[in-house]
Amino acid sequence: MSESITYRMMKPADAEEVSELVCTGFDEFIAGDLDAEGIAAFRRYADPEAFRERSGSGSYFVLVAEVGGRIAGITEFRDRNHVALLFVGKDFHKRGIARGLFDRALRQARSTQPDVERVTMNSSRFGVKAYEKLGFRQTGPERSVNGIVFVPMAMRLDRPLDPDG
Ligand SMILES: CC(C)(COP(=O)(O)OP(=O)(O)OC[C@H]1O[C@@H](n2cnc3c(N)ncnc32)[C@H](O)[C@@H]1OP(=O)(O)O)[C@@H](O)C(=O)NCCC(=O)NCCS
Structure with a gap:
């Protein structure tokens, strides 16, 4: 398969497809590490309406990757310095x-906030x-908050944003 990959911002009409992609990846690779409380909390976060609300809030943005008209992967950033979600459909891994x-x-985050020095994320065990x-490097021991198990990670941005890059 050598179909081209295009990247664009999520639109409100994508919310169902984005939610479906994230929930499918969650069920396959992450849910087994969580208890019922964590699974329910994640599902609330990944609900289509929740995606729509966050993407209109100004603090969040979602970028999608499309292959052959299908959404193949998504990432959600919060406050331009935290990766809230990064999911790629199984058929498109690696x-x-x-x-x-x-x-x-x-x-995109650095274009609107050039002084970002550090990006954080809470990884699933699978994603580490x-x-x-x-x-990214692990910044502390694995934790569990509200039933969600995660490994805290961060990346330091040493170089200023290259305006031509
Ligand atoms: C983790 C995940 C997002 C990686 O997506 P992907 O598109 O396959 O990753 P890429 O192809 O861009 O790979 C990036 C790098 O990670 C490596 N990599 C990807 N998946 C890997 C895995 N399962 N184990 C080890 N290394 C892996 C790749 O080899 C590549 O390294 P390289 O550029 O040095 O060769 C995807 O597996 C996924 O969606 N998993 C389920 C959801 C999840 O756990 N998300 C993280 C929590 S929010």
Whole structure:
């Protein structure tokens, strides 16, 4: 498969498809590590209406990757310095889509807030290796808050944003 990947901001009409992609990935790779409280909290966060509300709030933005007219992956940033979600559909894993989403979302965040020095994220157990490849490092022990298990990670941004890059 060599279909091209396009990246764009999420529109309100994408919320159902985005939610479906995230919930499917969650069920497959993450839910097994969580208790019922954590699963319910995540599902509330990933509800289509919740995506629509957050994307209109100004504190959040969602970038989507499209392949052949399908949403293949998404990332959600909060406050331009925190990766709230990064999910790629199983059929599209290991094709560079998470890296493409993260790089573009980071550039978008830094274009509106150039002084961002550090990006944080709370990874699933499954995601840790991929995030290390993207440049994140674990900043503390695994934690559980409201039933959601996560590994705190962060990336320091050493270089200023290249305006031509
Ligand atoms: C984690 C996830 C987002 C990675 O998406 P992806 O598109 O397959 O990642 P990429 O192809 O962009 O890979 C980025 C780097 O991570 C590495 N990588 C990706 N998945 C990996 C895995 N399961 N184990 C080890 N390394 C992995 C790639 O080899 C690549 O490294 P490289 O560029 O040095 O070769 C995807 O597996 C996923 O959606 N998982 C389920 C949801 C999840 O756990 N999300 C994180 C919590 S919010």
